[in-house]
Amino acid sequence: MIDVTVAAAGDAASDGDATRDGTASPIRTITLDRPDARNALTVDGLEALETAVDDAEEPVIYLRGAGPAFCAGADLEAVGDLDGDPDRAAAFARLGQRVARTIADSPSIVVAGIDGPARGGGLELALACDVRVGTPDSSYGEPGVSFGLFGAWGGTVRLPRIVGEGAALELGLTGRTIDADEALRVGLLSRIEDEPRTVAEEIAGNADDALRVLKRRLRDDNERATQERREAEAFGRLVNAHAEDVESVLE
Template sequence: MIGVTTDERQSIRTVTLARPDARNALTLDALEALEAAIADAEEPVIYLTGEGPAFCAGADLNAVADLDGDPDAAVAFAELGQRVARTIEASPAVVVAGIDGPARGGGLELALACDVRVGTPDSTYGEPGVTFGLFGAWGGTVRLPRVLGEGDALEFALSGRSVDAEEALRMGLISRIEDEPRTVAEEIAANAHDALGVLKRRIRDCAGEATKERREAAAFGDLVAAHADDVDALLE
């Protein structure tokens, strides 16, 4: 489900979400494999992308349905996704998300944890969980306002709408639109590797989000308990 390749010449590790038949939706096992692929990296740059016509549809709905409305299980699921996002954010490597096709829910939240987000002209972005009573709980309520500002974050999350690449660029969800997003990872990897790590640490230096994430996970647990039947209906 997670592919890992290394280009030693360019000093880039490519991590690929490789479940194209399910739009790269993430199961528990895939989340753990993704975490390991990021944590084990020794390269100065990681390029995170998806196989096939989607970047990532977010959490596998079957995995959400398997929570069976149990808020404790839902909190644990949210905390796993948050941990993976924190691993991406805290990686010594610069992590570049190359987004082609849809980035939805948890897929968008993992992209938000990356240092640089580059979309193709065909990329789209959305947090649709609110339409069936949930929301992305992999750190999205922490990072979305940080990236977009509170006003745009509220409108985007509460509407459940999707935006195309041009609007995502205007909002600040992505920093560039490229036919081949990997070229941005290559540009970054061409610079002094020790400087890359120092710059990332200094720009990323912040505190106080752990409490927000715990509250986010708890709120997700409550909603999974309230909307278990709605999730099951989506799978029928």
């Protein structure tokens, strides 16, 4: 794949796909792999990322960047190649939105392991993930306003939902960069860890079907009564499927 590498669970060549006790971890590791360009994404890179997520059969996906950055966002040369054509620019934005939706809608739990900068579209892809874990050296920003643009891969929808409207407006309108501590404080990060993958492993240790159902329910954007009905039905199915597990906890 161009710009993106994939290590499926159990691959001998995968980087860190074993748990600490040496057993295979049910995690697909997807690496944004253009370290010389801070993992900025071209059209080909976005399409490769979409395919890597869409093809996943593992219950957990761990999304990371190669080298000293998570992702600098859209490749500015690719943006320059749009030649100012509004239709082509809108199509590029829709591609980024589609990839972010693929991440958000994946039946797998997608954990972003963020080390170094997550900027613009890179931040927007992280926002689409279910869990965001940053290292102490990670940083975050939507700098597009400084050169007349803004993040258009779904960030204007997801950022205020995650950090609140006030924080989203301030971050977007100033274009400033925040560090990991501030990102945790405003709710952009779930945790700060030296090794973000440990959170993916923690999640992967749980029942696959429960993970899928819980993600669907927490991601459900229907009105409340519909959400509550679906929640009750899903709980009933899981209780039926895991009756013996529940009994073992009670013993």
